[in-house]
Amino acid sequence: MSESRSRVQVPDKVKQVAREDFEQAKVLANDAIRSAAYLYPFKGIAYFFTHRTLWKPLAAKLVPTISLGLGVTVLMFAVTYVPQAALLTIFNGPLAIFTTILLVLSEASTIFSVLSKNFLIDDALIDTFDGTLLCRDKTNLVSTEREVKRGNDPVGKLGKLVTKPFAKFTPKAIIRYFMYLPLNFIPIVGTVLFVILQGRKFGPNAHARYFQLKQMKKQEKEHFIEQRKAAYASFGVPAVLLELVPIAGIFFSFTNTVGAALWAADMEERGNTAPNLRNQADLAKKSEL
Structure with a gap:
């Protein structure tokens, strides 16, 4: 009798866990949809095209960056496409032709991101983010960390930066990336999951400059991200897909930065103020009294 009861209870527990996970996923999906954060990468493209002043940081880095992106992409396809396609054929069959392309693009994009954001375009992306905020009349926010x-x-x-905002590409991020790579062995679904997992990290990283301008401490930043994790994931997924486009991904790195800045500006206008700045505002009011 006890064995039969346990056999009944185990499937029930599995169903309960699955139901809870499904409900949680549904809540996160609803949060992501309501946030409309997934629109900001595309808003960034439109805003970039209609504000020529934002072209300057990209124009200054265009030739070396395109050369790097083209070189990395061609080299990755020449060296890694055939062996990875052969391996993925075992798991994906005929679909391996397409899943390998996406995989190599992802790898090339990651390598390009590491090299370019550390050695070529980090300052240009900062200027693009701050310049977008100034276009949205957020001078007080930008002036907290630069002239x-x-x-x-x-x-x-x-003007001059007070501190360097973007963290270098950490070994942990590289390790996490290669941990997720085997997901591509699963046809279609695995590749989708891989992009989603990459997007979850991309979203908060896109607001690294915003967190510094808001002068958030580590715990404040973590709490801020946790409250908006669905929104950040929904921003990150289309942004990652855009940057996977060969060569044009360079351009999308800048438009994604514009989109992230537009989102930050909208947060400011909705009153999502971090504690440090809120305290500064309160002190300023008290001093006036």
Whole structure:
């Protein structure tokens, strides 16, 4: 009798866990949809095209960055496509032709991201983010971490940085990336999961500059991200897919930065103020009294 009861209880527990996970996933999906954060990478493209001042940081780095992106992409396809396609054919069959392309693009994009954001375009992305905020009249926010000059050109007004905001690409991020790579052995679903997992990390990283401008401490930042984890994932997935496009991914790195800045500006206008700045505002009011 006890064995039969345990046999009944185990499937029931599995169903309960599955039901709880499904409900949690449904809540996160609803949060992601309601946040509309997935629209910001595309808003970034439109805003970038309609604000020529934001072209300056990209234009200054265009030739070396395109050369790097083209070189990395061609080299990765020449060296890694055939062996990876042969391996993925075992798991994916005829679909391996397409899943391998996405895999190699992802690998090339990651290598390009490491090299370019550490050695070529990190300052240009910072200027693009801050310049977008100035276009949205967020001078007070930008001035917390850099000098803002007088003038009518938002990018031209950007002065010296107080501190370097973007963290270097950490070994942990590289390890995590290669841990997720085997997901590509699962046809279609595995590749989708791989992109989603990459997107979950991309979202918060896109707001690294915003967190610094808000002067958030580590715990404040973690709490802020946790409250918006679905929104950050929904931003990150289309942003990752855009940056996977060969060569054009360079351009999308800048438009994604613009989209992230637009989202930050909208957060400010909705009153999502971090504790440090909120305290500063309160102190300023008290001093006036």
